[in-house]
Amino acid sequence: MTAPLLSLRDVSKSYGQVHAxxxxxxxxxxxxxxxILGENGAGKSTLMKLIYGVEKPDxxxxxxxxxxxxxxxxxxxxxxxxxxxxxxxxxxxxxTVVENVSLVVPGDKKDLAQRITVLGAEFGLxxxxxxxxHTLSVGERQRxxxxxCLLTNPKLxxxxxxxxxxPPQSVNxxxxxxxxxxxxxxxxxxxxxxLEEIRAICDHATILRAGQVVGNVDPRxxxxxxxxxxxxxxxxxAPLAAKPISTGNKHLELIAVDHIHDDPFSVPxxxxxxxxRAGEILGIAGVSGNGQSELAALISGEARLHGSEKQRIxxxxxxxxxxxPAARRHLGFAFxxxxxxxxxxxxEMSLTKNSLLTAHSKGLVRHGLIRxxxxxxxxxxxxxxxxxxTPDEHAExxxxxxxxxxxxxxxxxxMLAPKLLFVNQPTWGxxxxxxxxIRQQLIALRNDGCAILVISxxxxxxxxxxxxxxxxxxxxxxxxxxxxxxxxxxIGLHMIATGDAA
Amino acid sequence: xxxxxxxxxARERASLSMMIIAPFAALALAAxxxxxxxxxxxxxxxxxxxxxxxxxxxxxxxxxxxxxxxGPLLLIAQGLAIGFRAKVFNIGAEGQFILGAIxxxxxxxxxxxxxxxxxxxxxxxxxxxxxxAWAAITSFWRVRLNANEILVSLMLSLVAVQLLNYLLLGPWxxxxxxxxxxxxxxxxxxxxxxxxxGTRVNISxxxxxxxxxxxxxxxxxxxxGFKLQVGGLAPRAAAYAGFSQGGAIWMSLLxxxxxxxxxxAAEVAGPIGQxxxxxxxxxxxxxxIVAYLGGLHPIGILLSSFFMAALYIGGDTAMVSADxxxxxxxxxxxxxxxxxxxxxxxxxxxxxxxxxxxxxxx
Numbered sequence: 001m002t003a004p005l006l007s008l009r010d011v012s013k014s015y016g017q018v019h020a021x022x023x024x025x026x027x028x029x030x031x032x033x034x035x036i037l038g039e040n041g042a043g044k045s046t047l048m049k050l051i052y053g054v055e056k057p058d059x060x061x062x063x064x065x066x067x068x069x070x071x072x073x074x075x076x077x078x079x080x081x082x083x084x085x086x087x088x089x090x091x092x093x094x095x096t097v098v099e100n101v102s103l104v105v106p107g108d109k110k111d112l113a114q115r116i117t118v119l120g121a122e123f124g125l126x127x128x129x130x131x132x133x134h135t136l137s138v139g140e141r142q143r144x145x146x147x148x149c150l151l152t153n154p155k156l157x158x159x160x161x162x163x164x165x166x167p168p169q170s171v172n173x174x175x176x177x178x179x180x181x182x183x184x185x186x187x188x189x190x191x192x193x194x195l196e197e198i199r200a201i202c203d204h205a206t207i208l209r210a211g212q213v214v215g216n217v218d219p220r221x222x223x224x225x226x227x228x229x230x231x232x233x234x235x236x237x238a239p240l241a242a243k244p245i246s247t248g249n250k251h252l253e254l255i256a257v258d259h260i261h262d263d264p265f266s267v268p269x270x271x272x273x274x275x276x277r278a279g280e281i282l283g284i285a286g287v288s289g290n291g292q293s294e295l296a297a298l299i300s301g302e303a304r305l306h307g308s309e310k311q312r313i314x315x316x317x318x319x320x321x322x323x324x325p326a327a328r329r330h331l332g333f334a335f336x337x338x339x340x341x342x343x344x345x346x347x348e349m350s351l352t353k354n355s356l357l358t359a360h361s362k363g364l365v366r367h368g369l370i371r372x373x374x375x376x377x378x379x380x381x382x383x384x385x386x387x388x389x390t391p392d393e394h395a396e397x398x399x400x401x402x403x404x405x406x407x408x409x410x411x412x413x414x415m416l417a418p419k420l421l422f423v424n425q426p427t428w429g430x431x432x433x434x435x436x437x438i439r440q441q442l443i444a445l446r447n448d449g450c451a452i453l454v455i456s457x458x459x460x461x462x463x464x465x466x467x468x469x470x471x472x473x474x475x476x477x478x479x480x481x482x483x484x485x486x487x488x489x490x491i492g493l494h495m496i497a498t499g500d501a502a
Numbered sequence: 503x504x505x506x507x508x509x510x511x512a513r514e515r516a517s518l519s520m521m522i523i524a525p526f527a528a529l530a531l532a533a534x535x536x537x538x539x540x541x542x543x544x545x546x547x548x549x550x551x552x553x554x555x556x557x558x559x560x561x562x563x564x565x566x567x568x569x570x571x572x573g574p575l576l577l578i579a580q581g582l583a584i585g586f587r588a589k590v591f592n593i594g595a596e597g598q599f600i601l602g603a604i605x606x607x608x609x610x611x612x613x614x615x616x617x618x619x620x621x622x623x624x625x626x627x628x629x630x631x632x633x634x635a636w637a638a639i640t641s642f643w644r645v646r647l648n649a650n651e652i653l654v655s656l657m658l659s660l661v662a663v664q665l666l667n668y669l670l671l672g673p674w675x676x677x678x679x680x681x682x683x684x685x686x687x688x689x690x691x692x693x694x695x696x697x698x699x700g701t702r703v704n705i706s707x708x709x710x711x712x713x714x715x716x717x718x719x720x721x722x723x724x725x726x727g728f729k730l731q732v733g734g735l736a737p738r739a740a741a742y743a744g745f746s747q748g749g750a751i752w753m754s755l756l757x758x759x760x761x762x763x764x765x766x767a768a769e770v771a772g773p774i775g776q777x778x779x780x781x782x783x784x785x786x787x788x789x790x791i792v793a794y795l796g797g798l799h800p801i802g803i804l805l806s807s808f809f810m811a812a813l814y815i816g817g818d819t820a821m822v823s824a825d826x827x828x829x830x831x832x833x834x835x836x837x838x839x840x841x842x843x844x845x846x847x848x849x850x851x852x853x854x855x856x857x858x859x860x861x862x863x864x
Contacts, residue, residue, distance in 0.1 A: 073509065302741045326744025337742055346736040348516075356728060357743045365725045372723075396515055 003066030005030050005187050006051065006156060011060030013046055015399075020046035022211045023060070028156065033178060033188045035198040035219060037231050038208035039431040044191050045401060047208070048158050051189070052084045053077040078104070083154030085145040085162060093134035097127055097144050105151045112151075119147050122177075135263055140289045157181065158189040163197055175201050195224035195432065207231055232433045248278030251420040251451035252299070253314040259298060259305060267291040267475045269298070274453075274470060274477060276420070281442065281452040283466030283483070285459060285491050291475040292455050293338065296424045299453070300335045301325035316419055329358065332419030336410050336426065338455075340402060344409040347398030351390065351408060352379040354397050359412055378415070386411035387437070403430040410438055414445060421445060422453045427461060439465050459488045471495055508853040520849045525795050525806065528842035535837050536830075545826055553820035554834070558812040564819075566701035570773060571811035573703075574599070574765035576710040578789035579807055580717045581761025583798040585754030587721065588730035589737075592755055594640060594655025595762040596786025597662035598633035602763025603770045604666060605632025607777040610688040611674050621691040626706075626767045633763015634756050636662065641755040645748040651755065659786065670779060685777040694772045706768035711804075713761065718800035730754060762786060783814070784832075791839040794846075810835070 008026040012019070020043045028034045038044045049055040051062065053071030062069045064080060071077050074084070091100050098113045105112060113129035120126045125143040133141060142162070149157055163171045178188055178201060192198055198205060199219045207215040207230050215230050222230075257272040269291050276282045286292060297303035298313065301324050305311050313321045316331050325335075337343045345354045355378045356364055364375045379393035386407040390400055397405055407430070413421065426442065427435035442465050446452050455472075456462050462469055463483060471478040471494035478494045533551070540547040558564045578595045585592045592598075606629035609621060639658060643649040670683035679686070694704040721727040733740040733750040740747065765785065770777050792810045796803030817831030 300742065301744065324744055324746070325742065326746075329744060335742070339738070342736045343738040343742045346732055346739045348735050349732075353728070356725070357732065357739060360725060368725055369719075369723050370725055370728060399515065 003063070004028055005032075005065060007063045008047075008051070009061045009063070011047075011050060011057045011062065013043075013050060013055060013057050015046075019211050021050070021057070024208070024211075024213055026206055026213070028187050028189060029204070030187055031182050031185060032204055033182050033190055033202045035202035035205040036189060036191045036208065037195075037198065037205050037227065039232055039433050042208040042231075042431075043211040044208055045160065046211075048084065048160060048189065048191065051077070052082060052158060078152060078154075081153070081155030082158065083149035083152050083156070084158040084160070085142065085149050086160055089141045089145055091133045091141055091144060094132065096130055096132050097136075098129040100133060100144060101129075101148045101151060104148055115151060116147055119150060135266065136289065154186060156187045156189065158191075160191045162190070163192060163194060171197070195219075195227045198227070199224060209233060228432055231431075248280070248449060248451070249317065250275050250314070251278050251316055252276040252422075252453060253312070254299070255310070255312040255314070257298065257305065257311045257313065259294065259303075259311075261294055261297075261303060266294055269294055269475045272477050274480075276451040276453050278419070278451045279446055279449045280468070281446050281454060281466045282480075283462035283469045284453070284455040284472050284477075285462050285469055286455075286457070286472035286495055288457055290473050292424070292472060294475075295472065296338065296422070296455060299422055300337070301328045329416075330361070334358070334413040334416045334418035334421050336406075336413050336421075336423040338424040338428070340405045340409055341398060345397035345405060348396055350379075351383065351388075351393045351395055351397060351400075352376050354408070355379045355382065355412055357412075359416060362416065378412075382408060382411040382415060385415075387434070403434055406430050407434055407438070410441070414441060418450060420451045420453075422455075424455045426454060426456060427458065428456075435461070459491060462491075463488060506855070508855045510847070510851045511854040513850055513852055516849050517852075520845075521797060524845040524849060525797070525802070525842060528795070528838060528845050531841040531845070532834065532838040535841070536834050539833065540826075540830075543827075543830075545830075546824060549824035550820050550826050550830070553823050553826075554813060554816035556816075557819050557823075558815040563701070564815055566698060566703050567815050568808070568811045569698075569703045569707060570701070571814045572808050573707040573710045573772075574769055574785045575789050575792050575810055576803065576807040577706070577713060577765040577768070578758075578762045578785055579792035579796065579803045580710070580713050580800060581758040582789055583793040583796065583800070583803055584717060584721065584727070584730065585758045586793055587734050587798050588750050588754045589734035590644075590751050590754035591652045592637065592640070592655050592758040593652050593790065594637070594657075594659045594786070595758060595789055596782060596784065597655070597659030598636045598759040598762035599766035599769075599782050599786045600659070600662040600666050601636040602629035602633035602766030603777060603781050604662075604669065604766075605629050605763065606767030607674070607685055607688075607770050610692040611685050611777070614686055614689060617689065617691045619691070621689075622694050622771050625692060625771050626694070626709075626764055629767020629771075630760040630764040633766060634760040636763070637755040637759025638752075641752045644751050644755075651751070655755075666777075666779065666781075670777065674777065676776075683779055687776050688771065692771055693775060694768055702773045704768070704772045706765075706772060709764070709768070710807075714800050714804050717803075721800060726753065762789075788814075788835060791835055794839060795842050797846075 004027040006028040008024055011021055011024045013021045024047060036044050036047065046055065050057050053074045053076050098109050098116060101112055101116060102109055116127070116129040125147050127140050127143045127147070133144065136144070146162065163174065182188060190198065190202055202219050205217050205219040206213055207217070209231065219227060253275040254272050257269060259269040267290060272295065274282065298305065305313065305321055311321070312319060315328060315333055318331060320328050320331065341347050346357070352375050355375055356370060359378055362378065364371055364378060376393055382388070383390060383393060388408045389404050400408065410423070410426065423442070426438055430438065439461065442452055442454070454462065454465060466483050469481045469483055469486065469491055471491055473495060481491065537547050540550055558568050578599065582592055582595055606625035608628065609625050636658060637655070640651050640655040643654055644651045670685065674685050676684055676686045694706055697703045697705045697707060729740065729745040730750050730753060732743065733745060733747060737747065766781065769781055774781055788810055792807045793803060796806035813831065813834065820826040820830070821828060
């Protein structure tokens, strides 16, 4: 038997007191689509960073086609034919798509733009090669990352949660691509929490728990709940039973909102009407880049409507059209943004200080002075209730993994006891255990009478939590569907409808 | 043989030891760079370093002069550092200092005979207001038109110098002053009381130390200070939380402007005793270096302002005793800031030496 393409022997890596990886063994065969499964903080991202040369192992060996490997930089890895799509993107925001690609892929820019368009059409990864990255949504940025990797013709492609931002139809197309690539001899390391997807596409799964390998299985031979049990070490709790849909007061209402943002690359919003009542969860489905970020900024108050008198945004029956984010929060509004690092949290500040960002009105400030003891207690409570994996509340937000930080931010906003909660991409990059917990909390909050608006690209999630679903496509909002009376396929059709059909 | 270069790798958290070491290492680095410079200039380095670093502490008089210079540097740097933490770069403290001096001088210029205990406190207050008003021009245009505050505040400093020249050559010129461009000598009640008998050190130094403590409380404990820091570190997080960006710009520039204006007032009502062209020896610019050398931290600035003041006094002596050109002191200050900014990188980063990468060549 030939040597595996990549093998790891007894690899360990620690960050301070945290053992991210302990004695990990891994073999990736050629032509294989290999899943890495694990909860948040189980060490998946760290393991991938070691393979890609971003970090170096403290001990252990990495072998590439039977030869020992010392990677000093991702450039070394790319030279060997290892490509990676990160969970946190590595794109320059001020450059265009094609400029970002040309940093890694040699070639004439015009030619590259052409190849990007062709590849995009082939794999359903449509993106404008001339658009500046800062104008792109998270979903579009991920497409750029995938395209950029594919253009380097890798032998091993590492995908860190690649499907989380794709609509169901595109996921199937991506899977076809991946299968084609595997058949051509490219091995794929596939990190995902979506167990059904892993079962659909992967021929091998390595399961990590607390930095250690706890299993090597063929995922096709196990059902999803068995895999989930292996991953988290115990059974997944059943979802909370939802109360019947309430007919409480309207806590959020958008009336005839038309909005063109100053940014020329943004998606104009057209005639947006929606309402969320107390005790109800409204889900907004759609592929990102269809106006989600623009809508989110309008609701949070970071962008303000200008122009016609007819457009209104109401919260708790008050006209908030011209109120700033702070004034809206004062009315009982809380918001979890899509971008955790830099928007939902300050990377260089401790979790305690990050609590103050929005929870300052909860008695953490008196006479203009910060009450450190109360702020610490708040952060501690948030870490405990959300099971945030961190050494302590003094850890900087930037040192937490994406999913853990999301848990912290969601916990912080929930502890504000909001009347209206708006969550943009609640579980993006969050593992199944934590995602289930977050969804349960959303439903519990709804049952307590909170009005909740959720924007998500994961249809399964919206079907799990929402009472009603509307689809955002090309800046327009579809009619309102009652979740129990509709099917994912129907919503999916609205998500990919072109032009004015939505 | 390929050259193996180290990589700059982000630390998981800021290194406290590096934060403390950086200013001292910067001093060593700057001293070394200037050492070679002095050799090429044919100046005796040992004489220069003795004059710069030792002589200010060899006599009580020299030491008191160091304390005197510490006052304005400390005041201005504390004010600027608050803005710098919010990433509002007020480079025009020099102009705000001059406006503070001008506004304070208005009282003795227009009421040279007035007496009473109220005069010098009113002058300091007026100075702070004047400096703040000058800085307000910058923040107005920054908030209104997004005009770059670095350029606006810097250019306003040049305007301030011309305003000073106009006053001293025209309406405020001392009629008995033999046509020198300077105002009347201020009366006794227009002078800030002396702190240490027998020296020129006055109580504005106490105000400067008091401001340092206030700045410490403000940045560490106050919610407004927290908001300013969030705005500096992550502007989008500040917008998300609903902290007003315009408010942060106003706050930063007004604090910086008032502190610089206060320092300017204390200078004319203190050691100088009249309004003249040479009221500032670049305090407004040196304070930028002081703020950064002190790590933008109120306690650090306390030390760095004292050090920079010693460098001023030492520079004066070095010009006489070691024949150092006047630009030599400025070069030393500049290289010190440059060294510090280089070394400050290692507070959040470290060097990583790669292992030989021969095995991986395909």
